[in-house]
Amino acid sequence: MARKNPGDILTCDWNPVIGCERHSAGCAGCWYLDGIFPWQQRLGNIPADVRPDEHHVFEKRMGEAALRPKRGIVGIVQHGDLFWDKVPDSTIDRVLSIVDAVASAGRSATSRSVTNRAPARTATKYLLWTKRARRMGDILSRRYPDGLPPYLAAAVSVENQATADERLPHLSRIRGTRVIALEPLLGPVDLSRHLPAEWVIVGSETGAGARPLDLRWAAAIRDQAKALGIPFFIKQLGASHKASVRELDGRTWDEFPAGFDK
Numbered sequence: 153m154a155r156k157n158p159g160d161i162l163t164c165d166w167n168p169v170i171g172c173e174r175h176s177a178g179c180a181g182c183w184y185l186d187g188i189f190p191w192q193q194r195l196g197n198i199p200a201d202v203r204p205d206e207h208h209v210f211e212k213r214m215g216e217a218a219l220r221p222k223r224g225i226v227g228i229v230q231h232g233d234l235f236w237d238k239v240p241d242s243t244i245d246r247v248l249s250i251v252d253a254v255a256s257a258g259r260s261a262t263s264r265s266v267t268n269r270a271p272a273r274t275a276t277k278y279l280l281w282t283k284r285a286r287r288m289g290d291i292l293s294r295r296y297p298d299g300l301p302p303y304l305a306a307a308v309s310v311e312n313q314a315t316a317d318e319r320l321p322h323l324s325r326i327r328g329t330r331v332i333a334l335e336p337l338l339g340p341v342d343l344s345r346h347l348p349a350e351w352v353i354v355g356s357e358t359g360a361g362a363r364p365l366d367l368r369w370a371a372a373i374r375d376q377a378k379a380l381g382i383p384f385f386i387k388q389l390g391a392s393h394k395a396s397v398r399e400l401d402g403r404t405w406d407e408f409p410a411g412f413d414k
Contacts, residue, residue, distance in 0.1 A: 158406065159387045159396050161353060162279065163224025163414050165231075168214040168250075169243060170198070171207035172232040175283050178311035178336050181359055184231055192231075207232065207239045214246060219254045224414050225277050235284040235291065244291060251278050255303040277412050281307040281333065283315075289322035300328025302411070305350070307331035312339040320346035329409060335387060336362075340369045343376050351409050352377040355387035362391035370400055383407035 172184060179185075189204040202208045212218070219226075228234065228251060234244055258276055282288045285308045292306060300306060308323040310316040310332065323330050323346070330349045334341055336357035343352070354373055356365035370389060377384040386405040390397030398404045408414070 158404075159355075159398055161225060161385060161387070161408070161414065162227045162230070164222050165227035165229075166213070166219050166222055167210070167229055167231040168218065168247060169207060169209050169229050169234060169239060170202075170231040171204070171238065172236055173205045173238075175233075176311065176315055177338060178283070178309065178315070178357075181336075181357055181362065183359070187359075188231055207236065207243070209243060214250070216250055216254050216257075219250055220257070223276050225279060225412055228278050228280050230281065233282050233284060234280060235282040235287040237284065237287065241291070245295075248295060251304065252301070255301065258303075275303060275411065277305060277329075278303055279305045279307055279331070281309065281331075283309050283319065285319035285322035289325045292326050296328070298327075300326060302329075305329035305331055305409075305412075307333050307351075307353075309333045309335055310341065311336055313341050316341050316343065316346060323349070334373060337365050337369055337373075338363055340366075341373060343373060347376065347382065348380050349382060351383050351385070351412075353385045353387060354389075356389050356391065356397075358388060358391055358393040364391065365389055367400060374400065374405065383409050 174182060185204050189198065192198045193200065228247065234247060255278065288306060292300065306323065306326050308319050310319055320332065331351040331353065332343065332349045333353045335353065335355035337354055352373065354370050357363050367389065370386065374384050384405050384407050386398050386400055388396050388398055389400065
């Protein structure tokens with residue numbers, strides 16, 4: 153489980169929608185397309201007639217009851233990309249409306265706990281994650297013109313300087329908790345034009361044929377983040393997810409933004 157994996161930033165995930173296709177160099181060894189999808193289909197959890205390169209909505213998951221029990225840091229649509237161009241705007245709106253409704257109910261429950269002097273539970277955070285940064289920027293800026301609500305965070309994945317320079321300006325358009333996820337990191341990246349952000353995450357590619365991560369790339373990104381006081385997290389640095397390598401310069405980096413409690 154993600155909660156028990158120190159190299160995972162998530163407590164759990166919610167996948168009412170699945171589906172994606174390879175988008176850039178970082179997708180060559182996609183863990184979802186090459187691993188999760190065929191495994192879940194073999195188990196019967198994904199209908200046999202659904203292809204990995206088409207979006208599919210699980211109506212039984214698409215509701216407040218399915219999301220409400222999830223706590224901590226919840227990844228929204230980790231089995232695909234919610235902002236993929238094949239996912240209709242109406243589906244994205246349904247997903248975000250459910251998140252908004254569950255989060256609003258959770259805030260009301262927390263307020264009642266404080267009033268009754270009962271222990272208040274930690275507020276749940278919901279993390280959106282995409283490589284389609286332009287579309288996410290357009291949709292979130294339109295939906296939340298005053299900025300993201302405090303329970304929502306927006307993450308953009310990049311793997312090299314070219315994808316950072318292409319995608320991160322769209323992340324910068326969003327007001328609120330913004331996350332730069334350099335995963336899989338395939339080359340050196342200078343973030344100076346794209347900071348500040350609220351969280352910086354680095355991770356290597358894992359699995360057969362994984363392309364190596366040079367520790368100097370990770371150290372340079374860490375130094376840029378720490379110079380601005382930005383929380384920095386390393387998911388993994390080696391090629392195997394079974395034998396996790398997470399230390400950089402003699403320590404692990406497990407920093408979370410304020411209010412994020414796994």
